[in-house]
Amino acid sequence: MASATPSDRLYSESHEWHKAEGDTVTLGLTSFAVEQLTDVTYVQMKPKGTKLKGGDAVGEVESVKTTSDVYSAVAGEIIEVNAAAVEDPSLLNSDPYGKGWLLKIRVSDKAGLSSLMDAAKYDATYHA
Numbered sequence: 850m851a852s853a854t855p856s857d858r859l860y861s862e863s864h865e866w867h868k869a870e871g872d873t874v875t876l877g878l879t880s881f882a883v884e885q886l887t888d889v890t891y892v893q894m895k896p897k898g899t900k901l902k903g904g905d906a907v908g909e910v911e912s913v914k915t916t917s918d919v920y921s922a923v924a925g926e927i928i929e930v931n932a933a934a935v936e937d938p939s940l941l942n943s944d945p946y947g948k949g950w951l952l953k954i955r956v957s958d959k960a961g962l963s964s965l966m967d968a969a970k971y972d973a974t975y976h977a
Contacts, residue, residue, distance in 0.1 A: 854972050855946050859965035874923050877950040881975050886912035889941040892934050894952050899927045903961035922961035929953040
């Protein structure tokens with residue numbers, strides 16, 4: 850069952866959500882991505898302190914079906930990895946927009962956000 854797509858964040862074509870708050874962006878996977886993966890069994894993110902360019906892979910998630918890279922649309926530095934999601938990947942299945950967030954990035958360049966979709970466009974594209 851798809852949870853409602855929150856309107857307080859932006860979405861990529863590769864199904865990551867980006868929630869900007871000041872100079873920090875929290876990143877996670879959409880419920881659509883999690884549904885496609887089925888049961889997420891493993892989460893690995895790059896460590897705190899990693900510098901990123903927009904479009905970089907920041908880690909990967911594994912499920913019973915496949916392994917998928919996770920990408921950041923923004924440039925910056927990883928300032929926090931969600932240890933709870935790494936230790937308990939099922940958080941992505943149960944709460945992808947809440948407790949299942951993956952990492953936080955201190956943004957040095959927000960230009961990548963302009964390429965992302967709002968919730969309405971994401972839903973129209975992937976839930977039509």
